[in-house]
């Protein structure tokens with residue numbers, strides 16, 4: 001792992017670094033990070049910042065009980081976002097651009113392309129993009145929910161080659177270091193298996209969202225796109241010195257040498273499925289030009305979806321086969337599925353050999 005060989009770096013900063021101790025924004029830890037960003041840019045590298053901390057920064061202005069309501073958190077975010085941007089502006093001698101996103105923005109192909117084009121333009125003009133989730137407008141359905149996954153989705157959208165997640169511990173340990181004194185740091189992870197996920201303890205720092213679980217999810221997304229991914233301790237200046245010296249100061253998740261195509265990656269790792277089609281368990285070829293999945297194959301349809309939505313294709317035993325764009329609505333597919341159950345009905349609802357899913361950019365899933 002050598003930072004210097006990377007050209008486009010996404011750096012994600014956790015809340016505890018922005019507003020340590022819940023006392024509003026502080027420059028205490030951000031100075032080192034600002035210096036690191038400046039050095040990267042001097043070396044000719046492009047940097048994109050994903051900054052958490054709006055809720056933590058805004059908290060001081062609210063008479064907040066221990067666990068604030070969703071509405072109060074949104075109000076804190078709206079207040080703290082301003083302080084957070086102002087703090088970065090104070091530390092970074094460069095123009096900054098604020099980009100507030102929701103999951104719905106990233107799932108919509110037109111908006112996704114628009115986000116990518118805007119960031120490309122900002123980078124071409126040496127403006128530093130600062131991304132956060134648009135907490136004020138999010139709902140359960142619309143939100144990413146944590147900035148680790150948001151950073152990975154953003155990194156993939158702009159074809160970054162490195163993602164650095166700065167947090168309050170040295171990296172991924174084999175168990176939560178806060179509750180296990182004998183926890184050992186993993187320096188390199190080449191395969192993100194269920195055993196790696198099992199290392200993430202439930203605990204999250206007092207200010208963070210998602211803990212190690214969401215960082216591993218993010219690493220799975222970004223490495224699949226060919227992005228080298230690091231978790232480092234953002235409290236320690238030494239982490240940044242080591243990075244600049246070309247060393248790995250934390251946990252390095254190795255990028256996949258054979259990354260997915262960007263469109264397949266988007267469908268697999270950014271878009272959420274709106275429903276599910278359960279098919280019979282014959283073998284299907286999800287590549288090539290042949291007809292792939294016809295109405296004859298449908299056993300059951302779950303959820304409500306429209307033409308063009310992304311759906312999950314599974315078999316009866318729950319095996320996930322693919323994520324793909326549907327050519328038909330759930331309403332029509334449900335009708336067809338029911339017609340097939342009716343032995344006396346011989347209705348031909350769809351032309352034979354009419355594929356249920358679009359043949360473009362099918363994401364074949366691991367189980368297939």
Ligand SMILES: Nc1ncnc2c1ncn2[C@@H]1O[C@H](COP(=O)(O)OP(=O)(O)O)[C@@H](O)[C@H]1O
Pocket residue numbers: 013014015016052166167168169171172173174175176177178199200201202203204205206207208209210211212
């Ligand atoms: N296996 C593990 N290795 C390291 N940290 C872990 C592990 N399991 C759980 N954690 C927790 O994850 C926390 C970091 O995540 P989080 O609080 O969400 O930080 P951030 O705000 O930087 O995103 C650590 O403080 C630690 O309590």
Ligand SMILES: N[C@@H](CCC(=O)OP(=O)(O)O)C(=O)O
Pocket residue numbers: 013014015016051052053054055056077132133135145146147148207208209210211
């Ligand atoms: N959008 C939220 C950050 C959510 C989040 O993921 O926080 P963290 O786990 O500290 O990176 C905020 O600005 O407070």
